[in-house]
Amino acid sequence: MSHIELSKDETTRMVDKIKTYFSQELNQEIGGFDAEFLIDFFSKELGAYYYNRGLSDAHTLLLEKTEELGYLIQELEKPTT
Numbered sequence: 001m002s003h004i005e006l007s008k009d010e011t012t013r014m015v016d017k018i019k020t021y022f023s024q025e026l027n028q029e030i031g032g033f034d035a036e037f038l039i040d041f042f043s044k045e046l047g048a049y050y051y052n053r054g055l056s057d058a059h060t061l062l063l064e065k066t067e068e069l070g071y072l073i074q075e076l077e078k079p080t081t
Contacts, residue, residue, distance in 0.1 A: 003044075004043060004047065011036065015032050015035040015036060015039070018038055018039070019032070
C-alpha cells in the first residue's frame with residue numbers, strides 16, 4: 001500500500017476535526033501543525049488496519065452479492081423435462 005496523499009481541503013477538514021475533538025473532549029488546545037503530525041502518525045501507523053478492514057468488508061460484500069447472483073441465475077433456468 002502506498003502513501004495516501006490527501007488534498008489540502010481534506011487535510012484542513014481533518015485538522016479542524018482534531019482541534020475540535022481536543023478542545024471539546026480533552027479540554028486541551030492543539031495547533032494545526034501538531035494536528036497534521038497526528039494525521040500523519042495515524043495514517044502511517046494505523047491506516048493499514050482501516051485499509052485492510054475496508055478490503056475485508058468489500059470482499060465479504062462481493063461474496064454475498066455473487067451468491068445472490070447465483071440464485072438469480074438459477075431462477076432463470078428452464079425446466080428440462
